[in-house]
Amino acid sequence: MGATTTLDRVVIRFAGDSGDGMQLVGDRFTELSAAFGNDLATLPNYPAEIRAPAGTLNGVSSFQVHISDHDIVTPGDGPNVLVAMNPAALMANVADLNPGSTIIVNSDAFSERDLEKAHCTTNPLEDGSLDAFTVYQVPMTSITVEATKPLGVKTRDAERSKNFFALGLICWMYTRPVAPVLEWVEKRFANKELVREANLAALKAGRNFGETAELFSPYEVKPASLPSGTYRNVIGNTATALGLVAAAHKAGLPLLYASYPITPASDILHELSKLKHFNVTTMQAEDEIAAAAIAIGGAFAGSLAITGTSGPGLDLKSEAIGLALSLELPLVIVDVQRGGPSTGLPTKTEQADLLLAMYGRHGESPLPIVAARSPSNCFDAAFEACRIALKYRTPVILLTDGYLANGAEPWLLPDPEALADIAVPFATELNHTRPDGSQEYWPYLRDPETLARPWAVPGTPGLQHRIGGIEKQDGSGNISYQPANHEKMVRLRQEKVDRIANDTERVWTDCEGSSTTLVLGWGSTWAAITAGVRRIRIRGLEVHQAHLTHLNPFPADLGELLKQYEHVLIPEMNLGQLSKLIRAEYLVDAISFTQVNGLPFKAADMEQRIMEVLNS
Amino acid sequence: MSTAATPVELTRKDFESDQEVRWCPGCGDYGILASIQFLLPELGVEPHNTVFISGIGCAARLPYYMNTYGMHGIHGRAPALATGVAMARPDLSVWVIGGDGDMLSIGGNHLIHALRRNVNLNILMFNNQIYGLTKGQYSPTSEVGKVTKSTPFGSVDHPFNPISVAIGAEASFVARTHDMDRKHMMETFRRAHAHQGSSFVEVFQNCNVFNDGAYDPILKRDVRADMLIPLTHGEPIRFGADGQHGVAINEFGEPYVCETTEVGVANLLIHDEHRPDPTLAFALSRLASSPHMPTPIGVFRDVERPAYDAEVRAQVSHSIERSGAGDLNSLIHSGLVWTVD
Ligand code: SF4
Numbered sequence: 001m002g003a004t005t006t007l008d009r010v011v012i013r014f015a016g017d018s019g020d021g022m023q024l025v026g027d028r029f030t031e032l033s034a035a036f037g038n039d040l041a042t043l044p045n046y047p048a049e050i051r052a053p054a055g056t057l058n059g060v061s062s063f064q065v066h067i068s069d070h071d072i073v074t075p076g077d078g079p080n081v082l083v084a085m086n087p088a089a090l091m092a093n094v095a096d097l098n099p100g101s102t103i104i105v106n107s108d109a110f111s112e113r114d115l116e117k118a119h120c121t122t123n124p125l126e127d128g129s130l131d132a133f134t135v136y137q138v139p140m141t142s143i144t145v146e147a148t149k150p151l152g153v154k155t156r157d158a159e160r161s162k163n164f165f166a167l168g169l170i171c172w173m174y175t176r177p178v179a180p181v182l183e184w185v186e187k188r189f190a191n192k193e194l195v196r197e198a199n200l201a202a203l204k205a206g207r208n209f210g211e212t213a214e215l216f217s218p219y220e221v222k223p224a225s226l227p228s229g230t231y232r233n234v235i236g237n238t239a240t241a242l243g244l245v246a247a248a249h250k251a252g253l254p255l256l257y258a259s260y261p262i263t264p265a266s267d268i269l270h271e272l273s274k275l276k277h278f279n280v281t282t283m284q285a286e287d288e289i290a291a292a293a294i295a296i297g298g299a300f301a302g303s304l305a306i307t308g309t310s311g312p313g314l315d316l317k318s319e320a321i322g323l324a325l326s327l328e329l330p331l332v333i334v335d336v337q338r339g340g341p342s343t344g345l346p347t348k349t350e351q352a353d354l355l356l357a358m359y360g361r362h363g364e365s366p367l368p369i370v371a372a373r374s375p376s377n378c379f380d381a382a383f384e385a386c387r388i389a390l391k392y393r394t395p396v397i398l399l400t401d402g403y404l405a406n407g408a409e410p411w412l413l414p415d416p417e418a419l420a421d422i423a424v425p426f427a428t429e430l431n432h433t434r435p436d437g438s439q440e441y442w443p444y445l446r447d448p449e450t451l452a453r454p455w456a457v458p459g460t461p462g463l464q465h466r467i468g469g470i471e472k473q474d475g476s477g478n479i480s481y482q483p484a485n486h487e488k489m490v491r492l493r494q495e496k497v498d499r500i501a502n503d504t505e506r507v508w509t510d511c512e513g514s515s516t517t518l519v520l521g522w523g524s525t526w527a528a529i530t531a532g533v534r535r536i537r538i539r540g541l542e543v544h545q546a547h548l549t550h551l552n553p554f555p556a557d558l559g560e561l562l563k564q565y566e567h568v569l570i571p572e573m574n575l576g577q578l579s580k581l582i583r584a585e586y587l588v589d590a591i592s593f594t595q596v597n598g599l600p601f602k603a604a605d606m607e608q609r610i611m612e613v614l615n616s
Numbered sequence: 617m618s619t620a621a622t623p624v625e626l627t628r629k630d631f632e633s634d635q636e637v638r639w640c641p642g643c644g645d646y647g648i649l650a651s652i653q654f655l656l657p658e659l660g661v662e663p664h665n666t667v668f669i670s671g672i673g674c675a676a677r678l679p680y681y682m683n684t685y686g687m688h689g690i691h692g693r694a695p696a697l698a699t700g701v702a703m704a705r706p707d708l709s710v711w712v713i714g715g716d717g718d719m720l721s722i723g724g725n726h727l728i729h730a731l732r733r734n735v736n737l738n739i740l741m742f743n744n745q746i747y748g749l750t751k752g753q754y755s756p757t758s759e760v761g762k763v764t765k766s767t768p769f770g771s772v773d774h775p776f777n778p779i780s781v782a783i784g785a786e787a788s789f790v791a792r793t794h795d796m797d798r799k800h801m802m803e804t805f806r807r808a809h810a811h812q813g814s815s816f817v818e819v820f821q822n823c824n825v826f827n828d829g830a831y832d833p834i835l836k837r838d839v840r841a842d843m844l845i846p847l848t849h850g851e852p853i854r855f856g857a858d859g860q861h862g863v864a865i866n867e868f869g870e871p872y873v874c875e876t877t878e879v880g881v882a883n884l885l886i887h888d889e890h891r892p893d894p895t896l897a898f899a900l901s902r903l904a905s906s907p908h909m910p911t912p913i914g915v916f917r918d919v920e921r922p923a924y925d926a927e928v929r930a931q932v933s934h935s936i937e938r939s940g941a942g943d944l945n946s947l948i949h950s951g952l953v954w955t956v957d
Contacts, residue, residue, distance in 0.1 A: 035952045180952075225956070232953045242948060249944050256704060276935035278942035281703060281928055286729035290696040293689070293726070297669070297700020300687055301708070305700070323690050413953070416944040458685035458701070458708050461664045466633065466680050468688025478635065479680065 004175060004218045009068035011076030012170060014163075015093045016085030017054050018047055018061040021163035026063025028167055028184065030408050032176045034233035037223025038067040041527065042235075042408040043075035043600065048263070048346045055109075055117035060092040065408075067174075069222040073374070073527040075407065077602040081173075083166050085109060085140070087118035094124075099132040104169070106162065108141035136215055140165045140206075147205035148198040157194070161202035168206020175220045178207055227412060234411040236375040236404035237264070240308075240334060241271035243382025245278050246416060248304045250383075251390055252423045256298035258283040258291040259308045263346040264405045265336040268308045288313040292320035292333070299329040300467075302426065302457035304386060308334035311353050312343065314360070314397075321395050322361045325493065326469045328444070328453045330389035334382070337401040339598045348598025349402035351523045352574035357397040358552055358581065364490045366497040368392070369551040371399040373526035376411035378404055381549060387422040388500060393452040399551070401573075403600050404524045427454035427463060432475070441465055443477040450503075451496035501553040507561055508549065513542040516566040517613050520590070522548040522578055525571050525601060532606025536614070543610055551578070554585065562588045567613050569593055571601060626657035631666075633683045639674060644795035644821035648742060649681055651801035652711075658802075659809055661709045669698040671723055673715040674749050674823070675742040692723025695730035695739065702736045702925045709809065712739040715821075716757040717747045720776050724756075728785035733924035734813035740805070742795075742819045743778060746827035759906050764826075779901035779916055782816040783894050789813065790897065791915040794820035796835050800913070807915055813923040820907070833908045845873075845903065847914035852884035853900075855910065863903070863912075871899050873910050889918040 012029070016022045023044055033040050043064040052059035066076035081102045084090035086109040097103070110125055124130055125137060144165045148158040164185070171178045182200060189196035210216060234242075248255035257280065259269045273282040281303075285291035291307045299305035309317065314335045324331040337353045339345025357369050368388050372381035378400050385398040430439035431454060443465040444453050456463040465477060473480035474488055510533065521529045526547050533545045546561060548554070562568055562582070568590045570579040576592035583590055593609050595601055631653045639645045656666065666684040670676035672691035679686030685708075689697045698712045712730075719727045719741045730737060746764070747753040753766040757778060761770040782790045789811040793804040801819065808815035820831045834843035841857045853863035854876060862876040862884040871885055891897065897917040904911035936942075 031952055035954055037954060037956065223956075228956050230949065230953055230955050232949065232951050245942075245947065246944055254704065256700065258700065275942060275947070276932045277939040278944075278947070279932060279936070281932055283699075283703065283928070285696070286725055289693060290699075290726055290729065293693040293696035294700035294703070296689075297687075297697040297702075298704045299700075300685075300697075301667075301701045301704035303704045319690055320693065327687070413948050416948060458667045459665055459705065461662070464663050464684050464686075466635075466668075466682075466686035466688065468680070468686075469690055470688060 004220050006220045006222065008070060008221070009066065009072065010081065010174065010219065010221055011064060011066045011079045012081045012083070013062055013064040013079035013093060013096075014083045014166065015060060015062035015089035016163065017089065018049075018051060018059045019054060020061070020085045021160075022061050022063050022085070025163045025167040026065055028181050029170060029176070030065050031233055032171070032180055033065065033067045034231070034410055035180060036176060038221055039070065039072050039224035039226055039410060040065060040067045040233070040408065041072060041075040042066070043403065044406045045599070046347055053117070055086055055088055055114055057088050057092050057118060060089050062089070062093060067221050069224050071224060071226060073530045074600070074603050077604050081170075083170065085162070085166070087115050087120050087124065090124060091118050091120065094130070097133060100134070102134045102136070103130060104136045104138060104166075106140040106166075107137035108139045138169065138209065143205055143209060144202045147201045151194065151197050151201060153194055153198045158198055161198040164199045164202040165206035165209075168203040169210050172207045172210030173216055173218055175218050178203060226410065229412045231410045231412055233408050234376050235406055235408045236372065236378040236400055237267040237336070237406070238271055239376050239378035239411065240372070240382045240398070240400060241268050241275070243379040244272070244306055244332070244386065245275055245280060246379070246419060247383045247386030247422060248280070249278070249416070250419050250422050251304055251386065253302065253304040255280045256283070256295060256303040256305045257281070257308065258285050258294040258298070258305070260285050260288045260291045260313060262288070262310045262313050264338055264402045265308045265310045265313070265334065267405065268334060268336070288316035289320060292317040295331055296320060296324050296327070296329060299324070299331050300327070300458070304330070304390065306332045306334065308336070310336050310338045310346075311340045311356070314353060314356060318361050321367070322363065322365050323469045324395040325361070325365050325367055327467050328393045329455070330393050331395040332382075332385045332389050332398055333395060334398045334400065336405045337399060339596075345598045347402065349524065349600060350573050350596060350598065351399070351401055351525070352577065352596065353399065354522070354551060354574065354577040355580070357399060364494065366494050366552065367394055368396045368497055368500055368553070369399060370396060370549060371523045371551055372404055373523060373547055373549065375404050375407045375409045379411070379414070383419065384549065387420065390422055390424045391452065391503075392450055392496060392500060393455055394496065399523060401524050424455065426460065427456035428460055430462060442475050443467055444472055445475050446492070451492060451499060498553050501550075501556045504550045504555055506557045507555045508547045509545065509561070511544040512537065515542040515544045517569065517610070518544045518546055518562070518565040518567070519569045519571065519610060520546045520548070520562070520578070520582070521571055522551055525573060528601035528603055528606045529571055531603035532610055535603060535607040536610050541614060543614060548578070551581075559586050562586050567591060567616070569610065569613050571606060571609070573601070626660070626662065628653045628657060630663050631656045631683050633681055635680045637681050638677065640825050642824040643674070644744065644823070645675060645678070645742065647795045647798060648740075648801065648819055648821060649678055651798045652805060653682070654798070655802045655805050659709070659806070665707060666709045666711070667698075667701055668711045668713060669694050669701065670713040671718040672749070673718045673747075675713055675715040675821070676718060678713045692718055692721070693726060694718070695723065695726040695737065698737050699730055699733070699735045699925070703928055706926065706929060710737050712737050714741055715748070716741065716743045716745060716778065717755045720756045720778060720781065728781065731782055731785040731787040731814045731816060734788050734921050736813060736923045736925050738805070738808045738815045738817070740808075740817050740819055741778060742821040744821045744823035744827055745830050746823050748823045748826050752826035777901055777905065778818045780898060783898045783901060783917060787814055787816045787917065788919050788921045789815035789915070790917045791816070792818045792820070792913045794831065794835055794913065795822060804915070807918070811918060813921055831907045834911050843910050845910050845912040847887045847900070847912050847916060849887055849889045849915065851887060852881060853887050854884060861910065863900070871896070871903060873903065889915050892919060
């Protein structure tokens with residue numbers, strides 16, 4: 001065994017068949033590294049089919065994790081180490097490797113039949129095509145079978161544990177203690193003795209192989225010096241769920257989450273259904289429309305009501321969202337964006353629902369839009385969306401995406417005591433005096449500052465009222481077809497949303513030194529933009545970065561900020577949706593930089609594009 | 617739906633809003649509205665604990681006329697909107713009002729799922745076999761061959777039988793009444809209110825503008841006795857001025873309309889609302905496929921089944937009992953946690 005080499009960061013990608021358990025070992029390695037104190041970011045990538053034919057390119061599932069001894073933001077462009085469990089996994093991922101990278105393959109899976117399934121006419125392990133890389137051929141399947149034989153495990157079952165062999169090996173290579181994984185396996189497979197024992201044996205066999213095979217020297221990635229505080233590892237969907245629970249708690253309201261199963265949003269439903277003791281009610285509705293309507297019913301009755309979905313579901317919910325907007329009830333719609341149009345790419349990421357969120361309803365129907373920028377930031381964005389919905393009695397769309405939903409990062413845990421109190425009072429009193437001096441309740445008598453209408457929930461004596469989607473008279477809320485009243489109501493609903501700009505934080509910026517160029521982003525592109533900007537600065541050049549959490553209304557200071565730059569570059573995983581909005585709103589000649597391949601931007605591409613703009 | 621009675625003297629006035637009722641003069645909806653407003657004070661639920669939710673259509677305007685909490689929603693979605701209200705609040709009496717197009721066409725999915733779940737709702741479907749608000753297109757309950765603006769050569773699609781749909785959707789309370797008989801409506805609505813879980817009531821309603829007299833063959837005063845088959849729990853099913861007609865069971869186990877004298881009173885089918893198996897109730901709903909044949913009215917089915925919203929709330933309260941009220945700080949700190957100094 002050679003001496004341990006210290007690295008500042010490393011990107012590892014586990015790739016195999018979707019049945020090989022790559023997401024599982026990726027998750028475990030991530031947890032280990034998080035607990036070890038590394039900064040990290042992950043990128044799971046899996047096929048939409050539950051089980052594409054084994055060994056085929058369509059069936060390849062991978063999990064990339066970037067660990068580092070310093071603050072990082074992206075899961076890394078290409079892996080330094082690729083673990084490939086079969087030829088398909090190798091072929092599907094090799095193009096992302098830089099020369100000099102390491103490949104560890106399961107050499108047991110390179111039979112002629114395996115090669116055929118991956119469309120390899122020659123064996124890449126022998127034909128010289130991998131000469132640019134350091135390739136380690138490890139017979140993972142046979143060692144695993146050998147190691148588990150004494151347990152009496154059938155060969156076919158034993159082979160299933162080979163992912164743990166791979167994990168054990170990588171743990172040894174990167175000097176991670178395997179004890180926490182052993183513990184986890186004990187718990188997870190407590191009721192399946194054979195599986196548990198086989199996995200434990202495979203894990204140890206992997207570690208021992210590293211130690212004794214004298215093939216590799218171990219590496220070490222030291223803990224990162226992150227800002228002080230308490231951390232945990234979190235994926236975006238979990239952070240969203242916790243943000244909603246925190247908001248309900250801080251609003252003093254029961255949470256009602258109604259949703260229909262849809263990738264990649266379902267995990268929010270799963271997460272919340274476990275939290276009933278937080279006064280959380282979850283509802284798996286019969287369809288997307290029902291989920292939205294049930295949430296509206298819950299809001300009318302006094303709950304903090306949420307409906308969650310992805311793009312196709314947001315299409316279906318449009319009419320109900322319009323109703324919530326007209327009823328002026330608080331409602332949060334979570335859209336975990338995925339590749340579109342139509343079914344599109346259910347398991348891949350995209351941010352092409354911005355204009356849908358902005359304009360996807362008939363009539364003039366403005367609503368606030370909030371977007372999360374990183375997995376842990378989903379917590380803050382969810383909380384903020386609830387705050388706005390409650391305070392202004394309006395539906396709010398919260399945009400996250402597939403990358404944030406499943407991507408992990410260390411989360412500097414907030415102190416719940418420090419979270420804002422977002423409780424809003426229910427109306428309990430009559431609020432309007434008739435000409436004859438008697439009192440009545442007007443459901444659309446607005447708060448002069450926020451323009452929010454009062455929220456009187458059923459069961460409140462004396463405040464009975466009717467609301468509906470038909471145009472209402474301002475104040476009384478009675479049906480009104482009057483031209484002047486409609487004009488007034490349309491403008492009031494717009495004004496109400498516009499005024500939220502006075503009540504939100506300034507644009508997030510990172511403006512070191514002076515620069516002619518601003519990179520403006522929103523959502524999950526924050527990671528790649530930040531990484532790109534850091535690379536530019538390492539070159540000794542200056543570029544500024546700004547990022548939007550509030551997409552509607554834009555922060556009050558955005559216009560002034562944009563004016564200060566000669567170039568405004570807007571990278572987006574769509575065909576330029578924010579860029580259109582910015583051009584329309586501020587008459588800024590924004591440069592759009594777009595990518596729609598279902599994956600996050602790479603830092604290198606970002607760096608290159610920024611360089612081009614700086615040089616132009 | 618049932619809610620604890622409060623000892624207050626309520627009158628019809630307490631349930632009337634100040635809004636002018638705007639259905640076409642002569643519309644059957646007036647009679648239904650009056651029945652509801654007459655009945656509610658008798659139920660002892662105060663107006664502020666009562667909620668009316670509707671979708672879109674002529675019938676769906678009803679909430680505006682009630683001095684209760686109300687929501688006029690979007691087309692077809694009233695059962696879903698109301699499900700949200702019922703889930704959030706055990707203390708409210710929730711009524712869902714809609715027509716045949718609203719509930720069986722655009723909103724069919726929500727109706728059947730509300731019924732299958734057995735959400736605590738009183739669902740009143742006014743069936744006039746036509747689209748009134750959009751000025752006269754055929755509906756999912758219109759008879760085949762219906763000539764309307766959208767079907768000048770006659771409609772070709774087969775209609776739903778709403779009672780069959782409700783029973784097929786696992787509804788625990790299914791009844792039918794009609795807009796010409798206030799007493800029967802009030803009694804039927806009272807039963808619907810008393811039932812725990814979803815109550816589905818089909819109300820035959822005359823649209824005198826676009827489908828006038830659709831139910832005349834069974835509802836005209838002089839034919840009613842011979843054309844309406846009243847269902848009374850525990851009684852032989854008989855009709856006709858002198859009970860000369862009845863319903864018996866044939867050799868295949870199917871109910872059929874018979875002459876009492878021919879089969880003998882002892883051989884008439886005894887109506888049992890509480891039969892756990894829905895087969896017979898369904899078969900009764902098939903006795904008439906259009907309002908030209910003797911048609912059963914009354915309660916087809918009334919069985920006990922846990923209400924969805926109550927079960928959902930029970931899970932929440934049991935979780936709180938079991939684990940204690942959730943602590944936000946420990947929730948945020950769950951899993952592997954580490955500290956950086
Ligand atoms: S169109 Fe028909 S159902 Fe509608 S209000 Fe007029 S009469 Fe009644």
